[in-house]
Amino acid sequence: MTDAVASAWDRAAEGWSRNTPAVHAWLRQATAAMLAQARLQAGARVLDLAAGAGDQTRDIAQAVGPTGAVLATDISPKILDFARRNIEEAGLTNVRFAVADAQQPVHEQASFDAVMCRLGLMLCMNPAAALAAAFDALRPGGRYVALVFGDPANNPCIATMMKVARKHRGLEGSNSPYVDGGLFSLAAPGRLASLLIEAGYAEVTVESIAAPFELPDAAAYVDFVRSSGSPIIEILAPLDAPAREAAWRDIEEALQRFGSPSGWCGPNELLLGSATRPA
Ligand SMILES: C[S@@+](CC[C@H](N)C(=O)[O-])C[C@H]1O[C@@H](n2cnc3c(N)ncnc32)[C@H](O)[C@@H]1O
Numbered sequence: 600m601t602d603a604v605a606s607a608w609d610r611a612a613e614g615w616s617r618n619t620p621a622v623h624a625w626l627r628q629a630t631a632a633m634l635a636q637a638r639l640q641a642g643a644r645v646l647d648l649a650a651g652a653g654d655q656t657r658d659i660a661q662a663v664g665p666t667g668a669v670l671a672t673d674i675s676p677k678i679l680d681f682a683r684r685n686i687e688e689a690g691l692t693n694v695r696f697a698v699a700d701a702q703q704p705v706h707e708q709a710s711f712d713a714v715m716c717r718l719g720l721m722l723c724m725n726p727a728a729a730l731a732a733a734f735d736a737l738r739p740g741g742r743y744v745a746l747v748f749g750d751p752a753n754n755p756c757i758a759t760m761m762k763v764a765r766k767h768r769g770l771e772g773s774n775s776p777y778v779d780g781g782l783f784s785l786a787a788p789g790r791l792a793s794l795l796i797e798a799g800y801a802e803v804t805v806e807s808i809a810a811p812f813e814l815p816d817a818a819a820y821v822d823f824v825r826s827s828g829s830p831i832i833e834i835l836a837p838l839d840a841p842a843r844e845a846a847w848r849d850i851e852e853a854l855q856r857f858g859s860p861s862g863w864c865g866p867n868e869l870l871l872g873s874a875t876r877p878a
Pocket of ligand 1: 601604605608622648649650651652653654655672673674675678699700701702716717718719722723724
């Protein structure tokens with residue numbers, strides 16, 4: 600299963616990296632809130648899990664400065680190659696990279712001041728294992744922060760895409776939105792907080808953050824998802840090319856409702872979970 604996830608993100612790696620400016624703008628405020636909750640100081644050591652193409656890695660590396668150190672890990676070797684390149688281009692020299700599954704124990708135990716994960720934890724089939732691994736990687740008193748998608752009702756673009764894509768695959772009605780490893784796996788009320796508490800963390804908070812995705816039109820959003828939205832791409836992958844094109848056309852049509860004369864704005868709700876490894 601993790602091999603399939605890694606291969607799927609390998610395929611979406613170039614797209615996610617190419618869309619870094621759009622992702623950066625979309626998640627600017629949520630990322631700032633994540634950094635604030637991590638309570639980063641200059642010189643801090645940070646583990647950035649499911650780092651993707653390194654957009655938040657760059658912010659973290661800048662926040663901890665040249666005396667700090669970031670270890671960026673991801674299950675997809677290809678996306679991590681893009682992260683390495685993007686961080687190099689940004690002129691940052693305080694980041695190391697390692698291919699790793701966030702659900703597996705980290706080699707460097709009890710050694711990070713903060714463990715961060717932006718839009719990766721919900722993709723783990725076993726989030727409890729991921730939270731336990733992060734707990735062990737933190738020094739006592741260290742901070743854990745993760746951003747995940749909130750409730751489907753508050754993420755109508757993703758919910759719509761999933762619904763239309765599943766309909767085209769003939770899968771409608773057969774799955775709860777909260778399925779393990781899915782985009783909404785941690786969206787159910789209280790789920791993220793319970794998992795953090797069960798993993799032994801203290802000072803657990805979960806806050807809702809609005810992260811509207813603003814683009815010129817629905818077509819631009821569909822272009823983004825087609826090239827980088829691995830979970831939706833993978834639902835449609837088994838279809839033949841004409842059937843897949845028909846599905847993307849229906850998705851775009853359904854997303855037109857978020858357009859207005861001033862542009863396109865897709866609502867998104869993220870949950871920011873924050874916690875401390877007790878001293
Ligand atoms: C939506 S992208 C987010 C990337 C980056 N954190 C960002 O916000 O731009 C999800 C990332 O999670 C990674 N991922 C998925 N499952 C993972 C796992 N079990 N362990 C580590 N990384 C994983 C994917 O390879 C992908 O890079």
